[in-house]
Amino acid sequence: MRLFGKLYERALGWARHRHAERYLALLSFVEAFIFPVMPEVMLAPMMLARRERAFRYANISLLFSLLGSLVGYALGHYAFEALRPVLDSLHLLAPINTGVENLREKMSAHWLALLLVLALAALQPVVPMKFVTWASGIVGVPVIPFLVCMLVGRGKRVWLLAILIRLFGERAERMLHKHIEWIGWLAIVVLIGLGVWWYMAH
Template sequence: MSGIMEFIAGTKDFFLQNGAIGLFILAFAEASFFPVPPDIVLIPLTIMSPARGLYYAAITSIASTLGGLFGYFIGIRAGRPILSRFVKENNIQKIEDMFACYGGWAVAVAGFTPIPYKVFTIASGVFRMNLTTFFIAALLSRSARFFMESAIIMAMGENAMVYINKLLGPGSFLLAVVALVIYIMVKKTRITIHFTPEKLPGYSFAKKTSEKYIVRFGEFGIYIIGGLITAGIFGMMFIKLVTEMLEKELGWLDRGVIEIFKSIQSPAIDVIVNAINVLQQPLALLVLLAAGLLWAEYLHKNAMYPAMILITFSGSFVIQWGLKSLFQRPRLLPLDHPLGFLAYSFPSGTALLFTAFLGFLAFLITKKAKSRHKITAAVIWLMLIAIMGASRIYLGMSYPTDILAGFLIGVVWLASCIVAIEAIEYYSR
């Protein structure tokens, strides 16, 4: 428990140090997958600078709404195919009908109250709730919560905490009931509100521009945009992580995660983790590489795919050689006979290699597979990365931040390789 509390406290300190940017990232992540709510950063920032309270509230509201949309699409792309395998379609349809009637209220209540918001954002995608209804419910409920927090602090200062805990803790459920009553009363008056995104400023221009771009470059254009955005975001996150690591400000994260892993140690897990570690040995990696090359040649009948697999694989070693030699962070547990740059741990070469190499193999599968198999390939890839990373931490071979850094730079390298192979395909036609 102490490890978990230290993790939460460290998370708060980390995002506080990064001000508005940290607040935006936390609010976005919490709305779709991260367990720590943005309130723990919004409230201290507003107390420290009341004049910027509304600014911080706006940032949190926008980021949380965008994160909710991300969670919505996670539900559509990943949650729905998985659910369809275990639940009959007619039962899913019944739940969809319920979401069509009450989903907006469910999202609004979750967005305003302490109920885990991310559960409803993902569920809304799984059960295909109307996107416009979801967006409006998410934006209004999250804005109401965060602007209310900031307004109370701006009016009452540090004394506001008592009222915030009451109003936006258990009291938020009462406010939700009041809002429901008002809604029912308004509905009886037959007042209607119509939202048409086509009337928003710039909508027509943005739509026409995107359509022209897609017509000109097709799928390649989508890969360019997606690849550059992905590489840019993960690259900036890696740079930020490096800065924090060099300033020794991430010790709380390493200690917290390591304590959690220590608390679950057992002989049975030791056997499993040691077996997983065998797959990370040089001979196993060479066998995996050979299998990947043969499989790509058989599946695609084109030499450029095995060549790109080899580039992705070897490039991962070149990148980790350069970065490990640059940062020279000692390993948590020194190796018996380290060779050169392998004596250092940052970033994790295993995380980098498996992220880029296995990710590229998964990408090649998606080029031939049906829609449901694409999701399966992506899920298996993410699970393998998580398992490999967790095994390194469990065995004391890497710091958690080493694994995170390896994953981030691995995604950058993976995105670059995917854009490169798509460019080769496009210009060789």
């Protein structure tokens, strides 16, 4: 199923637009809480076209990813609160509350391990950012440590891409294009593995 490949092609079209920086900011923002395409698919061709602006583009993407992560955090918190009556009517609220409370207890007891998982999840492409931002809001991860983890994880991604483009140029972009489908689905597997590892370890 070429889900990620088709969305990748669409994002490449945005990268060639005269308002590409605005589209990059928008993509980075919404990807943090809902959209399934990583900003790197726009960053790579934009950086190739203007290598001297590689880190400018990386920083734009990082800034709006952080803003988007706050939206995802808020959505996770307020959506969960708003849905409590519905979940209760479906007899789902009690087990969900139990799971959330267990996570909160583990977060309090093993907060360094949790922050490591958050930073690693933010480093993964495509899907994890949505899960991380929403789940953090539901569980109640403190906002400042949450943002630091997003900054470290996402910052490494965009800055690493900027370095690769500056050093290797088109070869780096061709590799991304060739393996986008594998990267997308591998990211999902990695996220699930991180979640299972953290849960089993604590």
